[in-house]
Amino acid sequence: MDLMEKLKILGDSAKYDASCASSGSAGRGGSFGKTAVPGLCHTWSADGRCVSLLKVLMTNKCMYHCAYCVNSALRDCPRAEFTPRELCDLTVAFYKRNYVEGLFLSSGIAVSPNRTMANMVETVRLLRAEGFGGYVHMKSIPGADRALLDEAALLCDRMSVNIELPSQKSLLALAPDKSAKAILDPMGYVAGQIFERRDPRAAHQPPPYAPAGQSTQLIVGATPESDRSILRLSEALYRKYALKRVYFSAFMPVVAHPLLPGIKQPPLLREHRLYQADWLMRFYGFSAEEILDDAHPQLDEQLDPKCAWALRNPQFFPVDVATAPLGALLRVPGIGQISARRILSARRYGGLTLEDVKRCGTVMKRAQYFITCRGRAPGIGASANTLRAALLGGASALPSFASQVSLFDPPPGAAFPQLQLVSEVPHAVQYPVSL
Numbered sequence: 001m002d003l004m005e006k007l008k009i010l011g012d013s014a015k016y017d018a019s020c021a022s023s024g025s026a027g028r029g030g031s032f033g034k035t036a037v038p039g040l041c042h043t044w045s046a047d048g049r050c051v052s053l054l055k056v057l058m059t060n061k062c063m064y065h066c067a068y069c070v071n072s073a074l075r076d077c078p079r080a081e082f083t084p085r086e087l088c089d090l091t092v093a094f095y096k097r098n099y100v101e102g103l104f105l106s107s108g109i110a111v112s113p114n115r116t117m118a119n120m121v122e123t124v125r126l127l128r129a130e131g132f133g134g135y136v137h138m139k140s141i142p143g144a145d146r147a148l149l150d151e152a153a154l155l156c157d158r159m160s161v162n163i164e165l166p167s168q169k170s171l172l173a174l175a176p177d178k179s180a181k182a183i184l185d186p187m188g189y190v191a192g193q194i195f196e197r198r199d200p201r202a203a204h205q206p207p208p209y210a211p212a213g214q215s216t217q218l219i220v221g222a223t224p225e226s227d228r229s230i231l232r233l234s235e236a237l238y239r240k241y242a243l244k245r246v247y248f249s250a251f252m253p254v255v256a257h258p259l260l261p262g263i264k265q266p267p268l269l270r271e272h273r274l275y276q277a278d279w280l281m282r283f284y285g286f287s288a289e290e291i292l293d294d295a296h297p298q299l300d301e302q303l304d305p306k307c308a309w310a311l312r313n314p315q316f317f318p319v320d321v322a323t324a325p326l327g328a329l330l331r332v333p334g335i336g337q338i339s340a341r342r343i344l345s346a347r348r349y350g351g352l353t354l355e356d357v358k359r360c361g362t363v364m365k366r367a368q369y370f371i372t373c374r375g376r377a378p379g380i381g382a383s384a385n386t387l388r389a390a391l392l393g394g395a396s397a398l399p400s401f402a403s404q405v406s407l408f409d410p411p412p413g414a415a416f417p418q419l420q421l422v423s424e425v426p427h428a429v430q431y432p433v434s435l
């Protein structure tokens, strides 16, 4: 089999791994710039640059029987395997042509975990020996020796091991050769090594060990676990293993199996809502239990998780943009990290007008029902259903700030006495509002 044939098979086999950011993008047609073409994916460097990666499997030969996987031993499909030298030369050649800036390397498990991982490590070792200084993301193979994990972590930027399914029960049913322990052990080991080796006070800094940290992937919709279970698991992974990212991958119905759901389309909206909820946990101070609880185990498909949380927690609102602390501002739908900080900075110079709040980057379409600005709050007294309809742009939409003109509005820029409606502690906000 020639190299191009191998590349076609092994690039195509790798496309269902969502552990890099552009996977799953449908693309918009056109002859170049496609992110959905097999063999290529993108990631973002620490300075915000988008980096193109050659995304391939070392081999799609696999002795495991994961029901959801196109590379499973259960499937009859063309198989191929790169040698470390072939893959190294291919990566260097693509790099020199400016096609890619790095490598995302995963693999089926052929012969044994150690043999598979040794080939992957050898590929990256050859690349580094050639002088390749680009980004490399390598999958850890569950069951491989720790010595191989160490070698990989010293050669690569990012390591990852896919959890795949959200519970041991589901793993047992759909991936009988895998176990939670075999997946979590390498993750825990690498996390521990990263932590131990990052001592800024150490006189002699050890060589970088997986400097871009670890990530993992969870398949969504192949098994019955709720969004709440998935978020709780993600939260635990962030806390316990200091993961950089948990990627969610909507289950692709590309393989027929009696234990898999008979869906026609992957649950992409559910995946999107999970990413939004994940964002709230990582950057907005929400816990998994706040976003979803026993009574609400699934994310709302119509509303983003912050709006849904806001409707269930009227006691937090309205938030006074003139006095609320950062934590409270960040809980307002329509106010993001940047707009919240701009509001904090802008209000130091005087009372904020509605226009000022808008100019800070606030999405007023959502925020207007949850804030007070100069004593006015369109959301006051509205029921949760009315607010929901307003957020969805329905017929029963509330009057917006814009239509609430008051005779007592001060001229733009003039000071205005602020109503002190919001406590400094977001959880203790007192406001006589019933939504």
Ligand code: SF4
Binding pocket: 062, 063, 064, 065, 066, 069, 070, 071, 072, 073, 107, 108, 109, 175
């Ligand atoms: S071990 Fe990986 S490649 Fe092999 S069948 Fe399972 S998911 Fe697919």
